[in-house]
Amino acid sequence: MSITPGTRIGPYHVQSPLGAGGMGVVFRAHDTKLKRDVALKLLPDHFADDPDRLSRFQREAQLLASLNHPNIAQIYGLEESNGTCCIVMELVEGETLQERLKRGPIPTEEALPIATQVADALEAAHERGIMHRDLKPANVKISPDGKVKVLDFGLAKAIQHSPMSPALSNSPTMMTAAQGMILGTAAYMSPEQAKGKELDRTADVWAFGCVLYEMLTGRPVFDGETVGEILGGVFKAEPKPTPNGDSCLTIRRKASCGCYAAACRRIVSNDSNQLVTHGSKSRRRKRTSDPDRIRSNGLECAGNDWRGSRY
Numbered sequence: 001m002s003i004t005p006g007t008r009i010g011p012y013h014v015q016s017p018l019g020a021g022g023m024g025v026v027f028r029a030h031d032t033k034l035k036r037d038v039a040l041k042l043l044p045d046h047f048a049d050d051p052d053r054l055s056r057f058q059r060e061a062q063l064l065a066s067l068n069h070p071n072i073a074q075i076y077g078l079e080e081s082n083g084t085c086c087i088v089m090e091l092v093e094g095e096t097l098q099e100r101l102k103r104g105p106i107p108t109e110e111a112l113p114i115a116t117q118v119a120d121a122l123e124a125a126h127e128r129g130i131m132h133r134d135l136k137p138a139n140v141k142i143s144p145d146g147k148v149k150v151l152d153f154g155l156a157k158a159i160q161h162s163p164m165s166p167a168l169s170n171s172p173t174m175m176t177a178a179q180g181m182i183l184g185t186a187a188y189m190s191p192e193q194a195k196g197k198e199l200d201r202t203a204d205v206w207a208f209g210c211v212l213y214e215m216l217t218g219r220p221v222f223d224g225e226t227v228g229e230i231l232g233g234v235f236k237a238e239p240k241p242t243p244n245g246d247s248c249l250t251i252r253r254k255a256s257c258g259c260y261a262a263a264c265r266r267i268v269s270n271d272s273n274q275l276v277t278h279g280s281k282s283r284r285r286k287r288t289s290d291p292d293r294i295r296s297n298g299l300e301c302a303g304n305d306w307r308g309s310r311y
Helices: 051-065 096-103 106-126 155-159 203-218 227-236 246-266 281-287 292-295
Strands: 012-021 024-031 036-042 074-080 084-090 140-142 148-150
Touching: 012 036, 012 084, 051 074, 096 140, 096 203, 106 148, 106 203
Parallel strands: none
Antiparallel strands: 012 024, 024 036, 036 084, 074 084, 140 148
């Protein structure tokens, strides 16, 4: 079914395209029953042709729809019509973090509120046993008033493409259902994720660290012309120096370390991977909400290397 502005999918009147990515094309649409605008993410055509796969996705989507948090874009449900299957999602106005980064690095005072809202979203999902698996700047949206919404929570796992074709092998976003294959976006993958190993929430913590580094420096922590080059940096855990010669460690010493640790400690709970073992959440939140204190604590985790700091 060809989707264009004016197309009807069930009660939804398609208005305009919003974008496209590894998990499908997204349209703005109007819900004619509830009289509200929504986002429709169209699923690959083969979903409608595979009842078992569609049933598995529906079960996964039900779990994702149970996430109710002010910093997580809500999934309203699924819609099937004339062979077209789509996810009905909350329409979030504003620009993505990826779009914001095109204007350059984000000052610490602006970055911290964004980072802590992303951390709150991850924490809430992790408490429900749900991982994002594809956290990146394109999946973080910022409203004009500074409200942050994390998009596509868990959809990378829910959708799971069939085994990678050669056309996908060099794509920055690679997803597959085959065991041992890659699921996620190369520049933000943990080494375990890039190797197709079983994941836990620390993969999201790693991705969060990559996103925060990019916010503060204006460049990806792991970069390259091909997926292979990017993953080579991930496996070695050796971020390239910034254009002015700063290493990742230097960046964290200057400003970002305190911000990184402050937000990450909000994600990781009391287990062997904990960053901080003392203090209540509310006390930590108060202590880490002051940019001046962040700067003064800039050496808080500077003694840790990149691989260690993700835990």
